[in-house]
Amino acid sequence: MIQYRLYIDGTWQDASTEAYFDVTNPADGSVVGRMADGGKEEVKKAVDAASRAFPAWSRKTARERGELLARVYDGMMERKEEMARLMTQEQGKPLAEARGEVQYAADFFQWYAEEAKRIYGETIPASSPDKRIWVQHQPVGVAAAITPWNFPAAMITRKAAPALAAGCTMVVKPAEQTPLTAALLAEIMENAGIPAGVFNLVTGSRAAEIGDALLADERVRKLTFTGSTEVGKTLMRQAADTVKRLSLELGGHAPYLVFEDADLEQAAQEVLDSKFRNAGQTCVCTNRVYVHRSIKDEFTSLLTRYARELKVGNGLEEDVQIGPLIDEAALEKVDRHVRDAEAKGAKVMLGGNRIPVNGNGCFFEPTVLLDTTEQMQVEQEETFGPVLPVHAFDTEEEALELANNTRFGLAAYLYTRDLSRAVRVSEGLEYGIVGVNDGMPSTAQAPFGGMKESGLGREGGRYGIEEYLETKYISIGLK
Numbered sequence: 001m002i003q004y005r006l007y008i009d010g011t012w013q014d015a016s017t018e019a020y021f022d023v024t025n026p027a028d029g030s031v032v033g034r035m036a037d038g039g040k041e042e043v044k045k046a047v048d049a050a051s052r053a054f055p056a057w058s059r060k061t062a063r064e065r066g067e068l069l070a071r072v073y074d075g076m077m078e079r080k081e082e083m084a085r086l087m088t089q090e091q092g093k094p095l096a097e098a099r100g101e102v103q104y105a106a107d108f109f110q111w112y113a114e115e116a117k118r119i120y121g122e123t124i125p126a127s128s129p130d131k132r133i134w135v136q137h138q139p140v141g142v143a144a145a146i147t148p149w150n151f152p153a154a155m156i157t158r159k160a161a162p163a164l165a166a167g168c169t170m171v172v173k174p175a176e177q178t179p180l181t182a183a184l185l186a187e188i189m190e191n192a193g194i195p196a197g198v199f200n201l202v203t204g205s206r207a208a209e210i211g212d213a214l215l216a217d218e219r220v221r222k223l224t225f226t227g228s229t230e231v232g233k234t235l236m237r238q239a240a241d242t243v244k245r246l247s248l249e250l251g252g253h254a255p256y257l258v259f260e261d262a263d264l265e266q267a268a269q270e271v272l273d274s275k276f277r278n279a280g281q282t283c284v285c286t287n288r289v290y291v292h293r294s295i296k297d298e299f300t301s302l303l304t305r306y307a308r309e310l311k312v313g314n315g316l317e318e319d320v321q322i323g324p325l326i327d328e329a330a331l332e333k334v335d336r337h338v339r340d341a342e343a344k345g346a347k348v349m350l351g352g353n354r355i356p357v358n359g360n361g362c363f364f365e366p367t368v369l370l371d372t373t374e375q376m377q378v379e380q381e382e383t384f385g386p387v388l389p390v391h392a393f394d395t396e397e398e399a400l401e402l403a404n405n406t407r408f409g410l411a412a413y414l415y416t417r418d419l420s421r422a423v424r425v426s427e428g429l430e431y432g433i434v435g436v437n438d439g440m441p442s443t444a445q446a447p448f449g450g451m452k453e454s455g456l457g458r459e460g461g462r463y464g465i466e467e468y469l470e471t472k473y474i475s476i477g478l479k
């Protein structure tokens with residue numbers, strides 16, 4: 001059985017209590033491994049280490065930091081299959097998707113290894129001949145990251161790669177459901193030669209205790225969080241006490257608008273890819289489909305036909321396309337959303353129920369619901385499961401209004417062959433990410449993040465590194 005300790009100051013350590021917690025496989029409930037159960041004492045040690053490591057790490061040249069980051073990329077490539085298998089076991093996603101995630105996660109190291117060299121400053125013409133104005137960027141200091149279980153590797157690297165590239169040191173707290181992938185990543189960082197204290201990993205089953213300790217520590221100058229809107233808001237309040245800089249990537253409620261001129265087969269395929277990836281458990285997964293009334297029946301029957309072919313099961317089996325949901329609570333939420341929609345008049349075109357595989361596991365059938373309304377939970381809350389609600393619209397204005405009528409604003413998608421409409425609608429969508437004829441926009445070099453209650457800040461691309469940099473204005477008198 002796999003067992004990992006905490007990675008603090010370049011060494012693998014037990015928690016002071018010597019406690020461990022089990023990590024289980026959502027496909028069958030079996031124990032995948034054990035993880036050291038850290039708490040506030042370990043947070044203190046990790047922040048001590050990150051603070052001590054900061055001066056030397058931030059003074060390295062960008063090239064030196066970039067070379068180390070590039071070695072982390074290589075290390076992830078060497079251990080890609082091992083990491084993918086571990087991820088599927090603790091998180092459930094199909095192996096092909098897990099391999100895709102490891103590549104995506106590693107891409108952040110490759111990209112930011114280069115970007116470290118492009119942290120440019122500026123000179124600004126002064127108002128007097130004997131003054132000079134310089135603007136330069138410096139790392140914010142120790143950054144804390146709290147990450148979710150749905151992308152056990154990528155949600156860490158999307159933060160760690162730009163943070164380390166900028167010259168920050170880090171303390172990472174991964175989700176308690178998926179700490180083993182995080183520990184393997186820490187091992188890869190260690191083997192790549194990332195110096196002691198630069199990247200620290202504190203895992204634990206008591207999330208609030210770890211969070212409180214990180215947030216209360218004034219040496220932590222930045223918090224970057226991906227997770228639920230509810231926890232994000234709590235952390236934002238806590239961060240106020242020490243005025244930490246914040247990046248928050250919270251919930252989404254992605255609409256997919258399909259117009260009457262779309263190529264229906266392609267659009268159906270895109271919608272399904274965007275909906276059923278990770279069993280519907282990503283914050284950019286399509287949550288609601290709005291389709292023009294004139295193509296509603298044809299489009300729904302295509303969706304239903306394709307979705308019926310998806311194979312559900314243990315993600316370690318090569319041909320499985322939909323794995324289990326993360327836990328029983330997730331299954332209950334999905335079930336509640338479907339029952340609510342059914343009770344309020346939606347038609348269940350496909351699926352709609354739990355499916356025990358070999359008698360257990362957190363599996364739910366790929367589900368298509370027709371004629372959902374704004375009164376139903378599926379159109380109000382993030383379902384985070386394999387459920388596709390379909391809602392007809394008559395005009396472009398109505399489609400936009402329905403799409404924007406939510407407190408979330410992360411990702412939105414549209415399918416059309418009309419260029420003017422594509423521009424009009426993408427500009428009208430109150431979302432940080434818009435996919436036009438593209439249901440899978442995430443990539444290392446582009447800015448990922450939300451508007452409204454979906455969060456603050458951007459991850460990826462040159463925007464992502466700004467989150468870890470202070471802007472310093474230096475005024476120079478020449479007298």
Ligand code: ADP
Nearest residue numbers: 146147148174175176207208211226227228231
């Ligand atoms: P999800 O619903 O996706 O599990 P959460 O927001 O609960 O989303 O979890 C995301 C991350 O936030 C996880 O690492 C989790 O352990 C952590 N977390 C949950 N509650 C708290 C809290 N009160 N303080 C700090 N971190 C928390």
